[in-house]
Structure formats: structure tokens, C-alpha cells
Amino acid sequence: MAKIIVITSGKGGVGKTTTSASFATGLALKGYKTVVIDFDVGLRNLDLLMGCERRVVYDFVNVINKEANLNQALIRDKRSDKLHILPASQTRDKDALTVEGVEEVLNELKLSFDYIVCDSPAGIEHGAFMAMYFADEAIVVSNPEISSVRDSDRILGLLSSKTKRAVEGLEPVKEHLLLTRYSPERVEKGEMLSVDDVKDILSLSLLGVIPDSQDVLTASNQGIPVIMNNDSDAALAYNDSVDRFLGDDVPIRFTNTRKRSFLGKLFGRK
Amino acid sequence: MGLTILNMVGEGAGKHKIPQQNTEEAEQTREQATNKEQDGSSNTPTCQKDQSNMESSPQIPGEVVNRTITSPVRSGQRIVVPNGDLTITASVGSGAEVIASGNIHVYGTLRGRAIAGSNGDENAMIFCKKLDADLISIAGIYLVSEDIARQKHSTPVQVTLHGESLIITES
Ligand SMILES: Nc1ncnc2c1ncn2[C@@H]1O[C@H](COP(=O)(O)OP(=O)(O)OP(=O)(O)O)[C@@H](O)[C@H]1O
Ligand SMILES: [Mg+2]
Numbered sequence: 001m002a003k004i005i006v007i008t009s010g011k012g013g014v015g016k017t018t019t020s021a022s023f024a025t026g027l028a029l030k031g032y033k034t035v036v037i038d039f040d041v042g043l044r045n046l047d048l049l050m051g052c053e054r055r056v057v058y059d060f061v062n063v064i065n066k067e068a069n070l071n072q073a074l075i076r077d078k079r080s081d082k083l084h085i086l087p088a089s090q091t092r093d094k095d096a097l098t099v100e101g102v103e104e105v106l107n108e109l110k111l112s113f114d115y116i117v118c119d120s121p122a123g124i125e126h127g128a129f130m131a132m133y134f135a136d137e138a139i140v141v142s143n144p145e146i147s148s149v150r151d152s153d154r155i156l157g158l159l160s161s162k163t164k165r166a167v168e169g170l171e172p173v174k175e176h177l178l179l180t181r182y183s184p185e186r187v188e189k190g191e192m193l194s195v196d197d198v199k200d201i202l203s204l205s206l207l208g209v210i211p212d213s214q215d216v217l218t219a220s221n222q223g224i225p226v227i228m229n230n231d232s233d234a235a236l237a238y239n240d241s242v243d244r245f246l247g248d249d250v251p252i253r254f255t256n257t258r259k260r261s262f263l264g265k266l267f268g269r270k
Numbered sequence: 271m272g273l274t275i276l277n278m279v280g281e282g283a284g285k286h287k288i289p290q291q292n293t294e295e296a297e298q299t300r301e302q303a304t305n306k307e308q309d310g311s312s313n314t315p316t317c318q319k320d321q322s323n324m325e326s327s328p329q330i331p332g333e334v335v336n337r338t339i340t341s342p343v344r345s346g347q348r349i350v351v352p353n354g355d356l357t358i359t360a361s362v363g364s365g366a367e368v369i370a371s372g373n374i375h376v377y378g379t380l381r382g383r384a385i386a387g388s389n390g391d392e393n394a395m396i397f398c399k400k401l402d403a404d405l406i407s408i409a410g411i412y413l414v415s416e417d418i419a420r421q422k423h424s425t426p427v428q429v430t431l432h433g434e435s436l437i438i439t440e441s
Binding site: 150151154156157200 | 341342343344345346347360361363364365366378379381
């Protein structure tokens with residue numbers, strides 16, 4: 001049975017779309033048929049991060065409005081034939097997403113995919129609500145700062161009260177915390193919350209910690225999800241997170257400051 | 271057992287009283303006002319101070335219905351127990367609001383707002399494992415985060431109302 005995963009946060013710019021792109025790619029690389037949907041109608045980004053922006057013909061709203069069918073709108077990923085992208089409309093507004101319309105599309109996708117990854121817009125308005133409504137699992141993306149953590153708490157409250165699972169009294173949405181843009185150096189200086197602080201505030205199981213990394217921006221400029229860059233800590237951390245999501249017990253890494261070795265200092269290595 | 275008295279009565283005491291009417295400030299104020307409809311306007315004690323906390327809201331006759339919440343109360347969520355005690359076996363997030371006519375027990379960190387004795391019960395108490403609240407109030411007398419933060423409590427605490435001031439006691 002297909003699983004619907006929402007990537008959400010409340011706060012904007014914390015790394016939802018980056019995570020959606022890498023997570024969906026990671027699931028596909030493990031062999032699961034995966035589709036990633038951009039729910040950020042009007043501010044479409046996911047196609048850029050996936051490097052498929054030049055191949056968009058139809059979008060999510062077209063499918064909901066029956067102006068196109070799913071096969072016409074789904075874009076096959078260049079790198080993995082297990083991965084498809086359903087882009088958002090850039091010209092409509094979020095009200096184009098209706099509960100019935102979204103449900104119909106998700107039900108059709110469930111027939112041919114293992115995982116449906118929903119990239120939520122920021123905020124707690126209609127678009128974010130639509131992205132989370134049908135979720136089975138939620139990855140709450142948070143940065144290690146107090147405002148982001150508080151917004152995550154708010155989203156967690158909505159996940160446990162406003163989703164279909166909550167409203168119909170089914171088993172609750174399974175919630176995961178993904179801490180992104182983590183900088184051990186800044187945590188050490190007291191400029192950022194630590195992993196333990198955030199875990200303590202949110203009382204939530206930790207899916208992963210993604211280090212703050214220049215590679216993320218480079219990757220999005222190239223339209224290649226960062227998880228594909230095998231030399232990058234951020235990619236390794238995303239990979240670990242996908243493994244944990246799939247049930248593997250992988251230790252958390254990249255949360256300690258790296259002590260530069262003498263030789264490292266000498267040769268200016270990182 | 272350390273005893274800490276915050277914000278003693280005096281000139282400043284008035285500002286620590288939650289106004290019961292015409293305030294644009296917080297939802298919780300409105301909630302209190304509605305809960306208080308049987309006992310209109312003020313915080314002045316109308317109940318005798320019998321020592322029993324069992325009867326958590328003397329003003330409202332009717333069945334006492336206590337509530338227990340076993341999952342974290344998240345920012346933006348609001349739990350109201352109109353006639354009884356509220357027990358939360360997890361944490362209360364900053365920006366969340368828990369309200370009871372009787373006592374409030376939090377077996378986690380209290381970071382949000384806790385309003386006990388919402389019908390004016392001055393014997394109501396607040397208990398929590400760790401106090402880091404946005405606001406605590408008993409029978410309309412309140413302390414905001416800034417007041418609370420002046421004291422560091424590393425142990426579980428209980429909050430009681432003595433006269434016009436809230437007293438935080440480590441336990
Ligand atoms: N681990 C990271 N290290 C460094 N930069 C990052 C990291 N994750 C995300 N970023 C950067 O943060 C910015 C916002 O990322 P992204 O677009 O994924 O966030 P979002 O939550 O989807 O934003 P929005 O709320 O606008 O949809 C981008 O510039 C991205 O490159
Ligand atoms: Mg985004």
C-alpha cells in the first residue's frame with residue numbers, strides 16, 4: 001500500500017523543498033517507486049531543484065481541474081526511472097487545491113507508487129493544510145533556532161488534530177523530526193540550539209540531522225538533488241535519514257565539531 | 271524545600287491581575303470571562319477557603335469532569351477543562367494554552383500558558399516537572415514569563431496563590 005509522506009515545517013525557508021527532492025530521490029535510489037508533488041502552488045520550486053523545469057507541460061492543478069491526466073503531467077526523473085515529479089502550477093493560486101481534487105489525484109497515484117512525497121508550502125494556511133491532510137507520515141523540518149522550533153510545534157499540533165487521520169479518529173500521523181542547516185560550530189558557540197535542546201522541546205523522534213552545507217546551494221543551482229553528491233556530508237546525512245525512515249538503525253553523525261588534526265591544519269584541510 | 275515569592279502585592283499587584291472583562295489581549299481572558307459567567311465581574315474571593323482541593327470549582331455546581339492528556343500539547347493548541355482538574359503526562363509547548371477550573375498537573379516541561387482556577391478558585395494549584403512557562407495564572411492572578419524566568423528552578427515545582435501573589439515552591 002502506498003504511503004503518503006508530507007514534508008512540512010510551518011516556517012518558510014527551512015529546507016522543505018531541499019528535503020523533498022533529496023528524500024524522494026533517496027527512496028527511488030533504494031528501488032521504491034516514488035512520486036514527489038509540489039504543493040507550493042504559485043511559488044513552484046521543486047522542479048528547479050530536481051532539474052526538470054524545462055520539461056513542465058502540465059501541472060498538479062491541471063490534473064485536479066481535469067485539464068490534463070496524470071500521465072501527461074507526471075515528469076520522469078532524468079536520473080531514476082523509479083522517480084516522478086508532479087510540479088505545481090505557477091499561475092494559479094492555492095485555492096485551486098480542493099480536498100476532493102487532491103484526494104482523487106492521490107488515490108490514482110497510490111495505484112502505481114510506493115511513496116508519495118508531498119512538499120508543503122510554508123505557513124499554516126490552505127496550501128500547507130492540503131499538503132498534510134492525507135498524510136500517513138510527516139517529516140517536520142526544523143532549523144536549530146527557537147522560532148523555527150516553535151513553528152514546528154505548531155505544525156505538530158495541526159498534524160494531530162486537522163489531518164484526515166485525526167479527524168476520522170484513525171491511527172495518528174507518524175511524526176518525524178528532521179533538523180536541517182545544523183552547524184556544530186555555531187551550537188558550540190551558543191548561537192544555535194543543540195540537537196538535544198530541539199528534541200527536548202519537541203518530544204519527537206529524530207529522523208536525522210542535516211549539516212549546514214554549501215553543497216546544498218550548489219546542488220540546487222545545478223538542479224541535482226544534493227543527495228546525489230557522494231562527496232557531501234549533507235548527502236550522507238540525507239542518505240542516513242532515508243535509511244532510518246525505512247527502518248534501519250543508523251547512528252546520527254555530523255553533530256560534533258570537527259577537531260582539526262595537526263596535519264589538517266598544516267595543509268589547510270577541512 | 272526552597273520557597274520563592276515572586277511579585278509581592280503592592281502597587282504593582284494590579285498589573286498582575288488578569289482583567290476579566292474588556293480586554294483585547296488574550297483568548298484565555300475571554301475564556302475566563304465565559305467560564306465565569308455565573309460569577310460575573312471580579313476575582314474577589316466568593317468561595318470560602320475550605321482546605322479541600324477536591325472540590326475544584328466551588329462556583330459552578332454540576333459534575334466534575336477531570337481530563338488527562340497523554341500526548342504533548344503543541345503550540346497553538348488549547349485544552350480547556352471547564353469543571354475539573356487537568357493532568358498532562360507530557361510537555362506543554364510554548365504558545366499552547368492549558369486551562370482548568372481546578373488544578374493543573376504537567377508531568378513534563380510547562381512552556382506554554384497554564385491557567386488554573388479559571389472560575390476563580392483560589393485554592394487551585396499548578397504542578398509541573400519543569401517550569402519554563404509563557405504565563406501561569408491561578409484565579410486570575412498571573413505571572414508572565416519574564417517574572418518566572420527571574421528564578422531558576424531545576425526541580426519540579428508547585429504554584430499556589432497566597433492572597434494576591436503566586437508562590438512558586440520547589441518540591
Ligand atoms: N542543509 C543546508 N545547508 C545549507 N543551506 C541549506 C540547507 N538546506 C536548505 N538550504 C538553503 O536554504 C534555502 C531554503 O531551502 P528550501 O527552498 O529547501 O526551503 P523551503 O522550506 O522549501 O522554503 P519555502 O518555505 O520557501 O518553501 C535555500 O537557499 C537552500 O539552498
Ligand atoms: Mg519550498
